[in-house]
Amino acid sequence: MDQAAEPHGDETLMQAWAGGDASAFEALYARHRLPLFRFLQGHVRDRALAEELFQDVWQRVIAARDGWHPDAPFGAWLYRIAHNRLADHWRAQKHRPPAPLDADQRTAALASGDDPERHASQVEESARLYRALDELPPEQREAVLLRLHGELPLEEIGRITGVGRETVKSRLRYAMDRLRGRLEA
Template sequence: MQAKSIDQPSDGDLMQAYAAGDASAFETLYDRHALPVWRFVQRSVQDTALADELVQDVWFSVVRQAAHYEPRARFRTWLFTMAHHRMVDHWRSHKPHASLDAETEDGATLADMLAAESGFGPERRLDSREQAQALLDALAELPAVQREAFLLQAEGGFSLNDIARTTGVSVETAKSRLRYARTRLRETLEATA
């Protein structure tokens, strides 16, 4: 979660400024939240092109709803909730068919994108890529509701209450989904180590 300094306006203030016509406020919001939202959607749908399309729809929704925005919850929660709803809408109308090892336009796989760049030699980078691919494979094996709870916390920094509110379930259900996701990820990664 990004710390807010005294000079930086809150997300809610920026959204209200944007609604009042300040285009730079939208740019600041976008800069703050674009990457975490994209990663959440991309890792949920497992298709870069589809993630780009869905996230673009989310940001268009932000633009369309700016005049009606009321800061009842944190902006980040509101934004990730819109992303969740957009994915649900997509899944209702399309059957998922993406592959984790599908190449992007530049020939890289998602594992390549996740592997941390470092000053270590090729062996270390290979280990990092293998670990990233193992994590992606383990994420892909999770039931969608568990994967979503895990990604909301890992990518969005969401609390259990935020996860529950975003996905429309009770806090206990969100807690169970998160616990099962962590357990299954740990077991899967230990088995492949």
């Protein structure tokens, strides 16, 4: 079901929040916090940096809430802010590539689970996926992360990244082919 058609879809919640309903913001935050964080961490691979960027994005959302228009889907608006924040970060870093997952992040992931064997397997699979993502050209990686974590349609990914729907479709197709080949190897 389309979120905009739901009684508490993102757009309805955004309008309520703009009208002063703090609980509407809490609902938006709860709905988007994990996918947004995963999207950011998928780009930078550093948990502390991802947390910093995450906070910056939400601060920008709060500061810009009056600039949001009901004709723009909230998710696309949110990920556009995140995309721009990442662009600012990479410009400041002179396009330094993301660091691989470090031992502390893997240990923390293991400690958070009940079944160490299963969690170790999940951590290894996740690390393989991120290594494969790191090998993608930046445009393909971003399209995959927006689709995977933002669950955005092709048109919205195109608006965020400044390209057409067919270009997004091609990037995703090539990225999936590369990922499949890398993960099957």
